[in-house]
Amino acid sequence: MGTIIKATGICTDKTVTSSNKNAIAAGHQCIEKAGINVNDIDLLINVGIYRDENMLEPAMAAFAQKGLGIKPDYVKSQPFNAAFSLDMMNSACGIINAIQTADALFKSRQIKYALIVSGDAHPSNKDLESFPYATVGAAMLLEYTEDQKGFQNFNFKHSATTEHSVRGYLDFNNLAEPAKERLTVDMPTQYKEKLLEFASESAEEYLTANNLDRQTVKLVTPQAEEGFGRKLAKTVNIKDDTVMDLYKEYGDAHSSALTMAYHLGAENGFYSNNDNLLFIAAGAGLTSACVSYTV
Amino acid sequence: MTKARFESIGAYIPNKRVSTAELTEEMNIPPQFDLEAITGIKTRSWKEDKDDSYTMAIDAANSCLENSKYEAADLDIIISCSIARFVGDCSYYEPPMSLFLKHKLGADKAIFFDVSNACAGMFTGLYILESMIKAGIVKNGLVVSGEYISTIAETAVLEAKDIYDPQFGSLTVGDAGAAVILDKAVDDNDMIDCFNLISTPEYSELAIGKPSNESNRYAMYASNSKMHTEERLKIWPNFQTDMLAKEGKDFKSENFDYIIHHQVGSKFVERLLKVGKEAFLAEQPESLNVLEKYGNTSSTSHFIVLYEYLKANKLKDKSKILMVPAASGFVTGFLSMTINNLAVK
Secondary structure, eight states: OEEEEEEEEEEOOTTOOOHHHHHHHHHHHHHHHHTOOGGGEEEEEEOOOSOGGGOOBSOHHHHHHHHTTSSOSOOTTOTTOOOEEEEEEBTBTHHHHHHHHHHHHHHHSOOOEEEEEEEOOOTTOOOOTTOOSOOOEEEEEEEEESSSOEEEEEEEEEOSSSTTOOEEEEETTOOSSOGGGOOEEEOOTTHHHHHHHHHHHHHHHHHHHTTOOTTTOEEEOOOSSTTHHHHHHHHTTOOOTTOOOOHHHHOOOGGGHHHHHHHHHHHTTOOOTTOEEEEEEEETTTEEEEEEEEO | OOOEEEEEEEEEOOSOEEEHHHHHHTOSSOOSSOHHHHHOOSEEEOOOTTOOHHHHHHHHHHHHHHTSSOOGGGOSEEEEOOSSOEETTEEEEESOHHHHHHHHHTOTTOEEEEEEBTBTHHHHHHHHHHHHHHTTSOSEEEEEEEEOOTHHHHHHHHHOOSTTSTTGGGGGBOOEEEEEEEEEOOSTTSEEEEEEEEEOGGGGGGEEEEEOSSSSSEEEEEOHHHHTOHHHHTHHHHHHHHHHHHTTOOHHHHOOSEEEEOOSOHHHHHHHHHHHHHHHTSOOOEEOOOHHHHOBOGGGHHHHHHHHHHHTTOSOTTEEEEEEOOBTTTEEEEEEEEESSOOOO
């Protein structure tokens, strides 16, 4: 029994500069691929971090729910037409928190499908060098199966202090631009190096603790810099021939990185039935999240 | 299936109060309306200089832990739910607020993330936590919100023009922190009976919180008259009626002792009670409110009400309470629970 990926979608269209529009475009592709009725989606979680115009509320997930036409209104006497949506934020690890949350709702409530969307953009929707993340979108549709497949053994880890962490915030003391177009992302020079070390350490612990076969397990990794996934694979003695390296083409897809890596890995035919994958996320904190997945 | 319960509750309410008269006197354009009469809000809790989202969340979490059998180190999960995430003058996107809280509290083994869902933030955190407890993923957890939101009231003071101004509603808000620990229910006296949330974003653009176009602060632009039409308000009783019917129940048979609505204003609460009475064809339970003193403390609103009534020992034994969120999005639903041993020191 487990939570499995029914379909994924991505949006890498460079003309789309809004985080919401990227998330919605990826969601459309994902739903179309799954061939399901949108009314069967009962939960929508947005794990994107950086929002258009620095919007505080409503949840960006509300715009995604509406944009995707997922039960946008409640009509009496149709008691099963309710959906719930929310934003979940945990840097690049939010995707794993969201999968675990969906897993909890599959097990405790009668939901049919859960959709996780993501998209990060500079609040101005401009392509600025100071914004270190890719403006892309991703979507992952989950369902629950009675088979012995899907996500198992969630594990989260964080460093003892936030000393080496990236910090992203809206600074109301800095009057350089109007606040709705303002963003500071402080990335310490050693951040990516430390992130790789931390992710590798977490992966090593996870592989050992869960007794995973390093000859066969396939990694789905962050895309924090060029070669990040390959370097990670090497440090934990796993073959890197199925590790997706998307940085050169797209940049750091941040909250969308894992969904995008999985999506393109699947399109490349890297994953077969019953393959064991290890999803590793790593981001601000430093924080990492590992979960194994049986295709 | 396992049920969850409110194991403990805590709050941080700043000592500072700003009266409605003080606020309206400062308005750039003198109001042509009696805000206190319209909202029923005489004063609102207001952050002190030392407070921000982070410190208020810490203070609320510590208050909750003082009322709990758990230590911070026992917590399996921390979910932070505030709308803004201020540390000093900076509103954070990453790392998440929940990580800062975890470090400060010493909740070493807790997993963590933030949720953002407007004024339904704490309901959203509780909904996830309740599901995780029922699914056996965690045994307990802390849902916390340090809500520094009065910045939107300050913006409205500078920018709102009249009662029809989309920033008018911002004048109702106040600041507070609230925290709840859930764990597994051990008997029927303390448990969450039924909990469902719904998002109906057809009109999600009617309430947007974002930095002001005119000044260097957050602002809230809400078309309350369109958002709070009777049709929209009826979503809650219609949804609850349908969900109860699935279990062969109805509102009357639930025998609620108390109801807590979102503390937007007294007229809003009265309208919801009326809509509820008509849609459920049932008298509404006693309505609990603290809006006169504290205003609308957004995501912490319902939990400040519960905290205050518990602290004053005003609830009868084995109370059955119904909480109804109402948030931008538009998010509503219901949390019904029985409480007997929940206490505030």
